[in-house]
Amino acid sequence: MHALEDVSLTVDEGRFVALMGPSGSGKSTLLNLVSGIDRPTEGTVEVAGQSLGELDDDELADWRARHVGLVFQFFNLIPVLSALENVALPLLLTELDRSERRRRAETALRIVGLEHRLDHDPGTLSGGEQQRVAIARAIVTDPDLIVADEPTGDLDARNAEATLALLRELKRGFGKTVVMVTHDPRALRFVDEAFHLDKGLLLEGEEAERAAEALRIAAGGAAAASVPRSAG
Amino acid sequence: MKYAGLVWRNLGRNKLRSTFTAGAIALAVLLVCLLLTMPNGLDALIRDATNNTRLSVHHKAGLVYSMPASFTRKVRALDGVAAAVGQVWFGGAFEEDGKVTFPNFATEAEHFGAVYPDWPISEAELADFQRYRDGAIVGRQTAERYGWKIGQRVTLRSTVWPVSADIRIVGIINESRIPSLYIRKEYLDEALKAATGNGLGVVGVIWVRVESPELAGPVMAQIDEMSRNSEAESASETEKSFMSNFFGSLQGLARIILLVTGLVTLCIVFIAANTASMSVRERAAEIATMKAMGFGRRVLFGTLLAETVLLSAVAGGLGVSLAFGLTRALQTFARWSDGLGPLGNFYLTREVVLQGLGLSLAIGVIAGLVPALSASRKPVVEALREVF
Numbered sequence: 001m002h003a004l005e006d007v008s009l010t011v012d013e014g015r016f017v018a019l020m021g022p023s024g025s026g027k028s029t030l031l032n033l034v035s036g037i038d039r040p041t042e043g044t045v046e047v048a049g050q051s052l053g054e055l056d057d058d059e060l061a062d063w064r065a066r067h068v069g070l071v072f073q074f075f076n077l078i079p080v081l082s083a084l085e086n087v088a089l090p091l092l093l094t095e096l097d098r099s100e101r102r103r104r105a106e107t108a109l110r111i112v113g114l115e116h117r118l119d120h121d122p123g124t125l126s127g128g129e130q131q132r133v134a135i136a137r138a139i140v141t142d143p144d145l146i147v148a149d150e151p152t153g154d155l156d157a158r159n160a161e162a163t164l165a166l167l168r169e170l171k172r173g174f175g176k177t178v179v180m181v182t183h184d185p186r187a188l189r190f191v192d193e194a195f196h197l198d199k200g201l202l203l204e205g206e207e208a209e210r211a212a213e214a215l216r217i218a219a220g221g222a223a224a225a226s227v228p229r230s231a232g
Numbered sequence: 233m234k235y236a237g238l239v240w241r242n243l244g245r246n247k248l249r250s251t252f253t254a255g256a257i258a259l260a261v262l263l264v265c266l267l268l269t270m271p272n273g274l275d276a277l278i279r280d281a282t283n284n285t286r287l288s289v290h291h292k293a294g295l296v297y298s299m300p301a302s303f304t305r306k307v308r309a310l311d312g313v314a315a316a317v318g319q320v321w322f323g324g325a326f327e328e329d330g331k332v333t334f335p336n337f338a339t340e341a342e343h344f345g346a347v348y349p350d351w352p353i354s355e356a357e358l359a360d361f362q363r364y365r366d367g368a369i370v371g372r373q374t375a376e377r378y379g380w381k382i383g384q385r386v387t388l389r390s391t392v393w394p395v396s397a398d399i400r401i402v403g404i405i406n407e408s409r410i411p412s413l414y415i416r417k418e419y420l421d422e423a424l425k426a427a428t429g430n431g432l433g434v435v436g437v438i439w440v441r442v443e444s445p446e447l448a449g450p451v452m453a454q455i456d457e458m459s460r461n462s463e464a465e466s467a468s469e470t471e472k473s474f475m476s477n478f479f480g481s482l483q484g485l486a487r488i489i490l491l492v493t494g495l496v497t498l499c500i501v502f503i504a505a506n507t508a509s510m511s512v513r514e515r516a517a518e519i520a521t522m523k524a525m526g527f528g529r530r531v532l533f534g535t536l537l538a539e540t541v542l543l544s545a546v547a548g549g550l551g552v553s554l555a556f557g558l559t560r561a562l563q564t565f566a567r568w569s570d571g572l573g574p575l576g577n578f579y580l581t582r583e584v585v586l587q588g589l590g591l592s593l594a595i596g597v598i599a600g601l602v603p604a605l606s607a608s609r610k611p612v613v614e615a616l617r618e619v620f
Contacts (some may be wrong), residue, residue, distance in 0.1 A: 066526070079245075092238070
């Protein structure tokens with residue numbers, strides 16, 4: 001049994017897309033493939049002209065360090081490091097010196113609006129702030145691709161919207177390609193495109209329309225009014 | 233070096249646990265360092281306490297067998313021999329103790345000073361030893377232990393001969409490391425004649441002083457050749473060799489203690505390895521995140537291993553410092569207090585310092601190897617799946 005079956009999709013550079021679907025639909029597996037965390041048993045994954053299947057484990061890790069920024073549901077910040085040090089962590093894999101690493105980490109935290117929280121430990125930050133630190137960490141290396149796995153899953157409504165808005169801003173302001181896995185119907189208001197998966201299959205046509213409609217109903221109210229039509 | 237901050241912060245994550253682990257490693261290093269000073273300490277002790285012109289001559293079969301007293305005179309007549317003194321174990325028990333608590337011998341007073349010219353005893357006291365038939369000289373260690381003064385009378389009951397010796401302290405050998413007491417051989421001889429009708433007629437050990445160190449070998453060969461095929465064949469050896477054999481049992485004990493300490497160190501390795509495993513397990517989510525971010529196997533392995541190595545190195549430095557401080561303190565106190573005796577000879581050499589630090593690093597590497605290897609080798613997708 002395969003987690004994904006005959007899935008073929010293309011995400012254009014500078015787009016903000018969502019992978020949606022019920023639990024077990026294969027969306028996280030697809031995200032892992034796109035981000036070079038996992039390898040397909042069949043088929044190919046190509047990101048920014050690089051076929052990921054050609055890289056061995058060490059090369060893949062190096063590729064992720066240079067080209068991918070990751071945002072997780074539970075933030076996954078290192079509790080013994082300050083916000084600034086957490087953001088600067090991926091820069092340890094570069095040749096940058098200490099002062100340049102600090103400068104870039106400060107810039108990333110300024111972008112997410114946390115320039116006043118540089119020296120705070122993660123434990124002293126709110127959930128929304130922690131997620132913004134995680135996003136700053138994801139963009140600090142100036143990656144081509146940002147992948148976010150349920151980034152609003154552990155946030156309240158206000159912080160979830162702020163996080164989605166921030167991810168959209170990364171696309172708009174910095175031209176980043178953002179691929180996000182989410183259950184959150186509010187996400188449809190922020191993304192350019194949503195792909196729906198179910199039981200390892202990428203839904204297309206009427207099936208995709210029905211899935212999007214179900215999400216619109218789930219979102220309800222004012223949120224539903226601004227939900228764009230999803231791509232199949 | 234750029235990962236040093238990350239390594240250091242991770243060590244401080246659970247300060248109590250890190251402190252206890254470092255304490256255990258430091259203690260093991262301290263113990264090993266102190267034990268490693270023992271062979272050097274014993275060597276120094278023997279070196280200080282022996283003279284390279286003095287020889288020991290005893291029965292080939294062992295110290296419990298005696299040789300004819302006349303053999304001393306033959307040895308004394310040999311070329312190259314400056315002096316020789318025959319001695320016999322008296323085995324006297326001080327009446328208040330009821331058992332032998334310090335070594336005591338019957339010796340030839342008129343030859344004693346010539347064989348031990350390096351021992352600190354005044355000529356006047358040596359003269360008194362020769363003058364008084366019941367005279368005795370005693371090492372400062374034993375004199376101070378019992379509060380004996382010159383002129384004081386002491387009774388020793390022999391556990392070897394059927395006599396007691398009512399002696400008078402006439403001299404103190406002013407050296408804290410010498411516990412021995414010497415009575416006159418004539419006194420024992422006469423006491424035995426009175427008690428049994430037979431005199432002494434034997435010696436246990438003949439101490440010989442040769443004219444120069446290079447004569448030691450030829451004189452020993454001459455002595456042993458002289459007694460060949462007799463009823464009491466002799467075995468000659470230098471004083472250093474004699475003392476080394478005497479302390480041989482202590483070195484054996486040191487080896488046993490070293491073995492036990494080695495096993496304790498092994499236990500510390502397991503404890504440190506368990507600590508490292510727990511630390512890695514608790515941070516599984518963080519390690520998985522770092523892998524996903526692009527931290528490769530080598531970097532993760534290196535930083536995780538560096539944590540245990542750094543902790544062990546710090547602990548090793550502490551252990552070596554404690555050992556250094558302790559041995560220096562013993563050396564200092566030994567100058568003030570004779571009660572510490574030979575402990576003042578135990579000092580930390582550069583080799584022992586390096587061995588202690590090397591041991592701590594080895595503990596760190598061995599303890600951290602398996603947890604670091606297993607965490608770094610786990611595929612990133614598997615690591616993420618386990619924790620999210």
